[in-house]
Amino acid sequence: MSYKTNNSMSLASPDSKSLNTKQKIAVGLGMLGLFILILAYFNIDFPNRALFLTASLVLMTIGTVLFANNAYLSKHEGIKNDGVWFKSITSRGLWAWVTGIALTLFYIVLYFKAAWFGLSEDGKANTGLVALFDPLSYLLNGGPASQWFVYGTLYTVAILIFGYKFILKYRHNKYERLRTFSVMFFQLAFAFLIPEFMARLNSDSFKLPYYDLKNIWPLNYYNFEKYRVDEFISAGDIGIALLIFGVLSIFVITPILTYKYGKRWYCSWVCGCGGLAETAGDPFRHLSDKSMFAWRVERWVVHSVVVFVTLMTTAVIYSYLGTDSSKYWLTKDVFLIGVTILLTVVFLWAMIFKREQLAKDAKLGAIGYFFIIITLIGMHFFSDTKHVFWFDATSLKKTYGFLIGAVFSGVIGVGFYPIFGSRVWCRFGCPMAAILGFQQRLFSKFRITTNGGQCISCGNCSTYCEMGIDVRAYAQKGENIVRSSCVGCGICSAVCPRGVLKLENDTMKGRINSNDILLGNDVDLMDLVNQK
Secondary structure, eight states: OOOOOOGGGOTTSOGGGSOOHHHHHHHHHHHHHHHHHHHHHTTOOOSOHHHHHHHHHHHHHHHHHHHHIIIIITSOSSOOOTTTTTSGGGTTOHHHHHHHHHHHHHHHHHHHOGGGGTOOOTTOOOOHHHHHTHHHHHHHHSSOOOHHHHHHHHHHHHHHHHHHHHHHHTTTOHHHHHHHHHHHHHIIIIIIIHHHHHHHTOOSSOOOOOOOTTOOTTTTGGGGSHHHHHHHHHTTHHHHHHHHHHHHIIIIIHHHHHHHHOTHHHHTTTOHHHHHHHHTTGGGGGGSOOSHHHHHHHHHHHHHHHHHHHHHHHHHHHHHOOSOTTTOSOOHHHHHHHHHHHHHHHHHHHHHHSHHHHTTHHHHHHHHHHHHHHHHHHHHHSOOSSEETTEEHHHHHHHHHIIIIIIIIIIITTTTHHHHOTTHIIIIIOHHHHHHHHHHHHHOSEEEEEOGGGOOOOOHHHHTOTTOOOHHHHHHHTOOBOOTTOOOOOHHHHHOTTOOEEEEEOOSTTSOOTTOOOSTTSSOHHHHHHHO
């Protein structure tokens, strides 16, 4: 007697790993649209650039929409992560490495060799890929395209089309739909269209800085450079209003919104980096490293990033100011003293009133604080008008922009999606996420509550946490989840089959209740209920 093996029933070889006919057609249409861009890169002279650019973007959009419709609308509502560990591109296989290398090379060329994309030099006409986007650029801002316009267009299209795919995948979850619509709107309107329209208003007599209204310090580190401040001032009331808005967003708007909603109001609802991570990066969220080593690295790197951006921003503003108080009251010395006093007040408040909540982070915070103060003192004694320490101020600004704006956010942040997950930049490199994380940890009403009695330890929450948080460890003990790194995406709650996790904005009382372990008789559950 012989037995046949039924591979269709094998868990090690699920049917979901292969594409069906409709999905292959959809992928083919998308690749055809991408192929047009590749042809443009190799300087193929299209007879009608507007037509071929439209065809490229439309083909990629139609391909993604058809793929998403076939993948999700034909199935019952609910999270569909079928076979992610069996597909090459989502399990660090060959296609993952090919995609990662391609994205990384794209960012390297974008930032450092834009001429390879056809960007004009010395006033000449654009060629290649950049020239293909000229018609759209002239339509929106009245001028030829730049490499940043090309990037902004593709970035926005990616968030919109993959956002549609994300909404279908999580269509049963109202919170996921709302926040995805939010990031799609902010990327299209505030990050793409409004800045282009602002550029169109410029003339020989009026210049309004190209300004992404949702970019807040320290992401828009360039806002306090001399040329930017001069541009704001020369633009009159509108420019002054934008400059004031930039300052208020740091000291007023950001703390208030973080207090009410946690860092998710920015990282998951507004930010373009987070928007791309949540939409195009969604298939890779399970690749985030959950090891203790990664967590230790994350804490050291995040604290270092905050120290770095604080010092670099201080140095940028310091190099802009003068020393003569008769001309302007805010001199270099006054500014350094003001920064020192502000940091001291924040540090003492945290150490006195929030030391228990900071736990081990208090030690890292103290190290960072004293390093900043020592550097500020050194800045006073070893800097002059054109130099900060022994470095040229202009070179220092360029280095700051290179490390924060290019290497971390672009090359590493997006290029490594298929290898390290979708939130590498947000988790390890983003200074905005780090600062909002400290605010969330110290004085936010946001937390993720857990019902430990319902947890079956399936591990879905931890697996699909893109920030590498071991959510299951909290859920098993019934602890509230209050972590600096949590971006409040809500996926842990969405993929939980038992409804254990819930995103809440409540009072500050009892947010961090590590002693309230809801197992056995350790806690009087009725007493906790009556305290609500």
